Each structure stands twice: as C-alpha cells, then as structure tokens.
Amino acid sequence: MNETVPGSSNRPGTVASSRLARRRFERQQKRRSTLIALTSTLVVIGLLVTLIPQTPGWYKVKRSFFNGEVFSETFPRLLDAFVKDVQIFLWCAPCILVWGMMLALCRSVRTPALFPLRLFAAAYTDIFRGVPVILTILLIGFGVPGLGMDRPWNSPYLWGSVALVLTYSSYVAEVFRAGIESVHESQRAGARSLGLSSGQTLRFVVIPQAVRRVVPPLMNDLVSLQKDVALVSLIGPIEILRQAGIDKSKFANFTPYLGAAIIFLAITIPETRFVDHLMARERRRTSGTAIR
C-alpha cells in the first residue's frame, strides 16, 4: 500500500521521463502481484471448497458443526449469556487499569526506603504473569469461597473477577512500566529543574507521556481479557462458553461453539481494528513526517 513518491520537484528532460517509466514499471509490478495474490487465493479457496466436502467425514462434520437448525435455536440463548461476559469485562477492566498502574508505580519508585514496594510488585508480576489464568481462576474461585464467607461474598462472579484482575493487572503493570521507562531521562531532569517535586514530575510529566505511548499494547491486553472472561464459567456462572457447552451436549452438536465464536468475533474484530487504528495514529504522531 505504501507507494513511495519521490521528491516533489519536477525537473524537465530525461530525469522526468525516466521517472515516468519507473512509475509505469512499478504500477505494472503492483498489478502483477495483485493478480498473482488473487489467483493464488482463489485457487486455495477453490481447492478447500471442492476437496473438503469430498472427505468421507464431511457430511457428519457439516451436520455437527454447521447445523442451521441448532444454530437458530441456540444463538439467541448465546447472545443472552454473552451479556454476562460483557458485564464481567466492564467491571474488571477499570480495576485492572487502576491496579496495574499502581503496581507499575510501585515498581518504578526510586526511594531506597520504599524498596520493599518494588520487591512486592516484582514478585507479584512474576507470580501472576507466570501462572496460567485458568489455574488462577480455579484456585481462587474454588479456594477463597471455601473459607466460609456468606453470600454474596462467596459469589463465583466476585472471585472469578478477582482472579482475572489479579492476572491481567500483572500484564498491564508490565505494559505501564515499559511506558514509564520509555520516557527519556531528560524529561525528568527538565521537570525537576523547573522546580517540580519528584511526585509532580511523575504525575504531570512522566505518566501522561507513558500512558499515551502504551495505549495500543494496553488495548491488546483488553481484547485478550474479553476472551478470557469466558474462563469464569469454570467456577459456576453460565456465560456464553458454558451455555454453548450445555447446548452442545443437549443437541450432541458442536454448532453452538461456532455461534459463540461468531459472537466473540463480532466484538473482538472491531476492538482489534480500533487498536490498529490507534497504533497507526501513534506511529504517525511519533515518527514526524509520515511516509505514505
């Protein structure tokens, strides 16, 4: 897509004509590669479409994974159940951002007396980033309510969300820390020399720059969170993944999983495109003149 346009001045004579020839050549090359890409895509799709239905198991797979009847019967239920995923996501995301930022700040403190804070933050990220999120959910979701709290404090929604927040805040803390560390030392020096305190420097100079830089990777983590919310179903709640599993067993048919995948895509693809957009904007913003 990035067509390099040579300098803007238009000199007469041979230079201009050779440039024209070059452009023509590039256009030709581009058309040619588009044609090849198109043909190869068509050939591959054509092969898949003609060959897969010829496999001996295709009619069974079709009945089990692409069953229109099951799809239309289960899809509304899946949509209903997906509301829970969105809700869990919506209350987890702000907690994750706040707690992740606090962890990143803990890890970035430079006062020797506060070293234990750094140690805590480092240990925390090591542990929760290292343990698969599914295990954290199972351990916290079944373990903590077992301590004997009363309802609603032993709710699986609560402890499932806590597990997600614990895990994802460790990812997010690392993202924030990378952002904080990417702010050049001269920025701090400049702020301090203007008379800002260390806290003010962080608050008004470092963090604003850091956060802006890490928005794209942050969004990445949030998209990933949107999918991992489904794991909370392991400790009881009937959200979309569980609803799909229940319907799958009820009909002995895997089409509900396809329905669930479509619903997830309907949310995550716009999210991902949005991240792409942010990244492109960030690139334009930071790389000076854009090369288009």
Added chain:
Amino acid sequence: MKRRYSVAVLAATALILAACGGDDSSSEATPSTEAAGGDCATIEEGKLTIGTGNPAYSPWVENDAPETGEGFEAAVAMAVAKELGYEGENVVWVRTNFDEAIQPGAKNFDFNLQQYSITPERAETISFSDPYYAGNQAILALAGSAAEGATTVADLVDVKLGAQAATTSLDFITNVIKPSNEPLVYDDNAGAKAALEAGQIDAIVVDLPTALYISAVEIEGSSVIGQFPASAGGTTDEFGMVFEKDNPLVACVNAALATLSENGSLAEFEKAWLSDNAGVPIISVG
C-alpha cells in the same frame, strides 16, 4: 525462484488435502467375528475397547480402575465383554471425556459408558445401546440448607441449585424445577461438591446413585433430600452405552444386555454396587 517456490507450496497443499480426502478404508471393516447373528466387528480385531470417564467415579467404577470389574458400570461392561467373547487382556479400557465420546466421526472405542442418559437429541449423532440402568434424579444438600424438608418441586424454586454441565440433571433444573436463581454449573461433580461445601449453592441435583454415594462417603453432613421418580412426575433417566453412529456392534451388545437382564446379572450388579434407594423420600413434581 521465490514465485516458483510458492507454486510448489500450493501444489503440495492441494496434494495433502487430496490425500486427506482419499484415506477412508484404513480404520474400518476388519474381518468380523460373528456373534448373535450380527456383524460384531470391533475397532481392533480380537479386542474389545471400552471407553469411560477420566477419572471414573464411584459407585460406577471403583478406585478409577474399571479393568477390575468393580463398580456398577465396570461390572456391566466386563459382563457384556464376556458375553461377546472377550476376556482378560482382550478387553482394553480407554479414557475419554464426555465431549470426545459424542464428537462426530470415528471413535477410539467400541462403546463408552459413563452414565450417558439416552436422549433423542444425542441419538442423532451417536448410537445408544438399550438401557442398562434406570435412575431417578435426586437432590443433595447439607444439613440446614434451604432445600431441607422439600416435598414438592415448588419448595425448591428459591433454592440456589448447582449441577454438572451438560447433564440431564441440569436439564431437570432448568425445565422442571425452573428456579428463580440461575443455577451454577460445573465441569464435573467435584466442582459442584466444592461449591456446595463453600455455601455457594444450597443443593446439587445429580443422579440418585451418585447422590447416595456422595452423602455416604464424600461430604460429611450432607444427605439426599429426595428423588424425583417418573411415577411422581419427575425424570427417570435410562443410561445407555455410546457407540459411533450406526455401529453394527450395537445389536451384539443389546443381545448381551438382554441375556444379562434375563439371567438376573444386571439386578445383581445393582445390588452389589449401588446403594439401596428404597428409603429415599420422593419429591413430587407439579
């Protein structure tokens, strides 16, 4: 050069796809042993491969060791195997979870038993044997639970219920009890038991033999509040063995099950491995 390479990759992909499409006969149709007048071929000639859960739970399989024939389903399976002429080393056990067993396509077992209730929906993708056990749904709770003393389903509407996902027990909750709180569901009964002990749910719905086993052995202070027999408007589930769809072996296994039922073996296994459920109160539906 690069372009030629990509064409080669494309050709290779096509070849692989074609190869996948053509490979048909390898897993099927080994010479058959004739028994009960049907085609009783097994997936591995001379051996009978039986699937069960991982782990398999008491009282259906004792100590997660089905090959010993201890536990109700283990005993039934070994007896069926014997009727078909397979004994000792020729009976091979494999482990599957519920999902694997109902996936479309070829199976890695001849039949699978882990308390599969026979339902018409399931029967569209897999084949069932005749039932080898008929069990009621039952409800299990800790002492002092909101479910205690229930005599009709109406008493259970406000109780927070839990069940294993994808079971007829869960269907029973959603379709018959219709509770005011959404039930919580778990991958297996272990999750439901943990939630019961943690007080997240008031009661578990599960098949009666499992409920009796849990109350007697696994959770102290729990008891079976009642059962929901079909005679009182409830649900009696029939357990069947699961086969690949239209596997001719079903007829052979059904013949064996008929023999075991006639000569009283099935009743004997029930007596040996499943608790007597005569004393469990009946909860009426409706």
